[in-house]
Amino acid sequence: MAVPIRYNIRNLKLRKGQTCMTILGVALTVAAVMFLAALRAGLNRAFVHTGDPLNVLVLGKGADSEIASDIPHEALQILRTLPGIATNSKGEPLVSGELVLVILLPREDGLSEANVTLRGTSAQGIELRPGARLVRGRWFNPGQRELAVGAALQKRFARTAIGESVQFGKGPWKIVGVFDASGSAYDSEIWSDVNQITSDYTTAQPSSVYMRATDSAAADALKHRVSDDQRLQLDGMLETEYYAEQTKSGAPIKFVGLTVAIIMGIGSCFAAMNTMFAAVANRRREIGTLRLLGFSRASILASFVLESLLIVVIATALAILVVMPFNGIMTGTSNAATFSEVVFTLQMTPSVMGTALLFGLIMGLTGGFVPAWRAAHQSIVGALRA
Amino acid sequence: MTTASVAPNTSIATTDLPAVAVRNVTKVFRRDSIELKVLDDVSIEIGNGDFVALMGPSGSGKTTLLNLIAGVDRPTAGDLIVSGYNVFALNDGQAARWRNQHIGYVFQTFNLIPVLTAFENVELPLLLTTLSPSQRREHVIAALRLVGLEDRMKHLPRQLSGGQEQRVAIARAIVTDPTLILADEPTGDLDSQSATEILEVLKRLSQQFGKTIIMVTHDPRAASYAHIIRHLEKGRLLSNDGNR
Numbered sequence: 064m065a066v067p068i069r070y071n072i073r074n075l076k077l078r079k080g081q082t083c084m085t086i087l088g089v090a091l092t093v094a095a096v097m098f099l100a101a102l103r104a105g106l107n108r109a110f111v112h113t114g115d116p117l118n119v120l121v122l123g124k125g126a127d128s129e130i131a132s133d134i135p136h137e138a139l140q141i142l143r144t145l146p147g148i149a150t151n152s153k154g155e156p157l158v159s160g161e162l163v164l165v166i167l168l169p170r171e172d173g174l175s176e177a178n179v180t181l182r183g184t185s186a187q188g189i190e191l192r193p194g195a196r197l198v199r200g201r202w203f204n205p206g207q208r209e210l211a212v213g214a215a216l217q218k219r220f221a222r223t224a225i226g227e228s229v230q231f232g233k234g235p236w237k238i239v240g241v242f243d244a245s246g247s248a249y250d251s252e253i254w255s256d257v258n259q260i261t262s263d264y265t266t267a268q269p270s271s272v273y274m275r276a277t278d279s280a281a282a283d284a285l286k287h288r289v290s291d292d293q294r295l296q297l298d299g300m301l302e303t304e305y306y307a308e309q310t311k312s313g314a315p316i317k318f319v320g321l322t323v324a325i326i327m328g329i330g331s332c333f334a335a336m337n338t339m340f341a342a343v344a345n346r347r348r349e350i351g352t353l354r355l356l357g358f359s360r361a362s363i364l365a366s367f368v369l370e371s372l373l374i375v376v377i378a379t380a381l382a383i384l385v386v387m388p389f390n391g392i393m394t395g396t397s398n399a400a401t402f403s404e405v406v407f408t409l410q411m412t413p414s415v416m417g418t419a420l421l422f423g424l425i426m427g428l429t430g431g432f433v434p435a436w437r438a439a440h441q442s443i444v445g446a447l448r449a
Numbered sequence: 450m451t452t453a454s455v456a457p458n459t460s461i462a463t464t465d466l467p468a469v470a471v472r473n474v475t476k477v478f479r480r481d482s483i484e485l486k487v488l489d490d491v492s493i494e495i496g497n498g499d500f501v502a503l504m505g506p507s508g509s510g511k512t513t514l515l516n517l518i519a520g521v522d523r524p525t526a527g528d529l530i531v532s533g534y535n536v537f538a539l540n541d542g543q544a545a546r547w548r549n550q551h552i553g554y555v556f557q558t559f560n561l562i563p564v565l566t567a568f569e570n571v572e573l574p575l576l577l578t579t580l581s582p583s584q585r586r587e588h589v590i591a592a593l594r595l596v597g598l599e600d601r602m603k604h605l606p607r608q609l610s611g612g613q614e615q616r617v618a619i620a621r622a623i624v625t626d627p628t629l630i631l632a633d634e635p636t637g638d639l640d641s642q643s644a645t646e647i648l649e650v651l652k653r654l655s656q657q658f659g660k661t662i663i664m665v666t667h668d669p670r671a672a673s674y675a676h677i678i679r680h681l682e683k684g685r686l687l688s689n690d691g692n693r
Contacts, residue, residue: 067565067569067576069564069565069569070562070564070565073564073565074564077563077564348558348560349560349562349563351560352556352560352562353562353573354521354545355519355521355548355552355554356548356549356554356573356574356577356621357545357546357548357549357550357574357577358545358577359541359542359545360541360542443516443521443522444516444521444522447521447556447560
């Protein structure tokens with residue numbers, strides 16, 4: 064039979080000061096881990112949720128991003144004729160040759176600038192992205208120097224409201240609409256008419272081509288047909304595959320996050336261990352008495368490990384309460400593949416909370432085990448003399 | 450004839466055996482390079498139902514002998530049979546179970562768990578039995594009633610007087626109906642009146658319930674409550690006429 068859990072709970076209450084300090088220390092570590100995990104989840108979501116599995120993206124051979132890709136105009140014409148491409152209500156093939164560039168915009172605080180992705184697209188390009196919805200204003204008109212701005216990007220950069228102008232290429236461009244792309248990478252972009260942008264950058268060829276397949280089998284066939292055609296010298300991939308690869312831009316966050324988490328975790332382990340060592344030292348005589356009454360070493364060990372785990376469970380709950388308000392807060396990072404800013408939101412998912420709890424439990428187990436072992440294995444006679 | 454077995458090959462038929470048989474027990478403590486012989490070839494037999502007071506000056510080995518009998522320490526040499534068990538042949542887990550079933554211990558400093566109520570303290574040994582919660586409750590109330598503290602069962606130790614704490618400790622010691630009660634200076638931290646109350650309880654346990662009690666004390670007044678008084682001096686048990 065185990066030592067009653069009320070023994071542990073009441074002892075935690077008895078030493079409120081020390082217990083609270085340990086809980087706060089552990090909570091801080093768990094909160095930091097949660098925050099970093101939420102950043103990573105948000106970044107993953109921005110990319111993983113980008114794209115439609117029926118869209119096939121074509122890049123220049125060997126290009127790993129649209130920015131670094133060129134597609135000859137002739138190839139675009141060939142791609143339009145490939146079998147398996149869906150058509151819109153007007154019977155037009157859903158194929159969009161797009162030009163992707165990077166422009167510099169001032170941030171909202173006006174203190175710095177950052178690269179932003181500018182996408183020249185078409186009506187078909189908008190059509191094969193049904194997740195992008197216009198929320199204010201209107202889409203740009205073909206042949207006009209007009210822009211539609213991603214809603215997330217608009218919140219982070221200055222002078223991106225409807226009616227404002229942005230200067231790039233050969234002159235000003237007017238913002239006429241704001242679109243919401245459901246938290247995908249497109250939320251971090253500015254869109255305009257591909258032909259108008261191409262005319263500003265006269266040497267530019269399309270960066271990429273997007274094609275909507277009729278079904279998943281056709282998408283797969285299209286992808287391989289493009290890649291295997293030696294004449295075209297192009298690479299085909301599913302749009303979702305392309306953006307999933309972009310999560311590599313989160314590698315610095317992941318590395319920093321993991322390093323910080325490990326360092327703080329080790330610190331918190333020692334904090335928990337210190338608290339438990341103090342608890343064991345203060346309760347030596349009680350432990351000796353319990354052993355004399357017949358409680359086994361295993362039950363004493365379990366009792367003190369449980370006490371350590373109680374601390375971290377409370378700390379984790381506190382951390383979740385503290386960090387939850389940050390759920391959905393917007394931030395950004397630089398995408399190493401596109402050299403431009405990716406805006407995303409912190410995502411406090413059940414998986415993030417589960418990770419935090421597991422991290423906390425490992426800390427509690429690690430921090431509590433050694434003192435618990437010592438408690439269970441001390442000599443009864445020595446303990447009773449304490 | 451009854452046999453109670455905590456572990457195979459460690460129990461002995463109990464019918465004609467004394468409650469405690471200590472045979473040529475020696476205990477040596479080693480502190481750095483210094484050896485301290487705390488018990489030197491001690492032999493003693495205590496019969497069932499005896500109330501024995503073990504007296505001696507500080508450092509004579511009284512508590513050490515009590516700890517050996519309780520199975521919480523091991524001798525350097527010698528044998529010890531308690532309630533039919535070769536105590537030193539038990540491993541740690543077996544010894545713990547054996548103590549729970551056969552030994553009730555009363556400490557000088559009471560050793561109640563501060564965060565548990567009187568009821569919960571007395572219930573502790575019963576948590577290691579197979580009794581149901583309602584059965585445990587019955588036993589606890591009976592034990593507290595016997596020591597006259599049924600009305601204090603929800604009090605924490607800090608809400609009790611010294612004498613009341615010691616009575617709760619005695620209730621805890623007897624709640625499993627152990628074969629043997631060991632009391633180490635049970636009145637050492639008490640005032641005269643409280644001490645008398647405690648000694649009266651122990652006397653009642655001996656006379657009315659036939660419990661075998663070994664009480665370590667340096668107080669002649671406390672010792673007078675026992676049937677038998679034995680003296681330890683420098684680790685050696687004096688004969689009943691005071692000689693070694």
